[in-house]
Amino acid sequence: MQESKLTIRGELSLLLVIIINSLGVVLMLHSGSGISAISSVPYAFADVLPVITLGAWTEVFQVSLVLSLMLLSKRFVPVYLFSFVVGSAFSAMIDVHEMWIKQLPQSLTLDIIYFIISYIVICFGVALANRCQLPIIPTDLFPRELAAITAAMTFFFLGRVDGLGFGTILAAFTMGKVIGSIGEYMDKHVKFVSFLSSRA
Numbered sequence: 016m017q018e019s020k021l022t023i024r025g026e027l028s029l030l031l032v033i034i035i036n037s038l039g040v041v042l043m044l045h046s047g048s049g050i051s052a053i054s055s056v057p058y059a060f061a062d063v064l065p066v067i068t069l070g071a072w073t074e075v076f077q078v079s080l081v082l083s084l085m086l087l088s089k090r091f092v093p094v095y096l097f098s099f100v101v102g103s104a105f106s107a108m109i110d111v112h113e114m115w116i117k118q119l120p121q122s123l124t125l126d127i128i129y130f131i132i133s134y135i136v137i138c139f140g141v142a143l144a145n146r147c148q149l150p151i152i153p154t155d156l157f158p159r160e161l162a163a164i165t166a167a168m169t170f171f172f173l174g175r176v177d178g179l180g181f182g183t184i185l186a187a188f189t190m191g192k193v194i195g196s197i198g199e200y201m202d203k204h205v206k207f208v209s210f211l212s213s214r215a
Contacts (some may be wrong), residue, residue: 025147025209032144033101037108039137041116046129048182070110077102097149130182140189142197148209 044050049059057072067075078099119129 020204022206025149027208027213028143028147029101030161032140033104034145035136036140036144038112038116039111039133042129043133043137043182043186045116045119045121046126046133046182047121048126048130048185049182056202066114067143068110069113070108073109074103074106077106077161101149118126121164125205134182134186134190134193137186139191139197141190142201143205144207145194145198146201146207148207148211164171 040050044058057076058069060072060076061067061069064072080102121127
């Protein structure tokens, strides 16, 4: 007998993704292990040009990516507009989480705990984003390349590699497998539906 799957709305899933992925990004940075690869380039801009917040630079970067995708496709794709909204919400939540996470106490033990929590949260969030039947944040697609860009930017402008720690490197090279494992479990037990999937 085939096991019935739990049906979850993709819109609610994406809202959860925005909240927890932004939390994971800021918590990983607070742990001192480095910035998550998905936000490493905006962090580099915020470090080199600290005229606006990390969240604001994240929004600038997300919008630039979506516009680039439109230009490369040489046509208007309506779902890309949804990515603007998602990217803006994600960016705003980064600044919201920064306000309270920076108040958390720090020690070697706590920093390790923060890193583990942030790693798991981001992996779960990306796996959920990939299955919610809605457009995902573009930076979720190529974490290794983003980490390399961050290293080059901070070294060129600041004379040092900043924002990249063991957590960034570990996440960039291991998250794919963990995200895949979480995704496989979701596929077995959960079905996602959204306004886009219902129109397909």
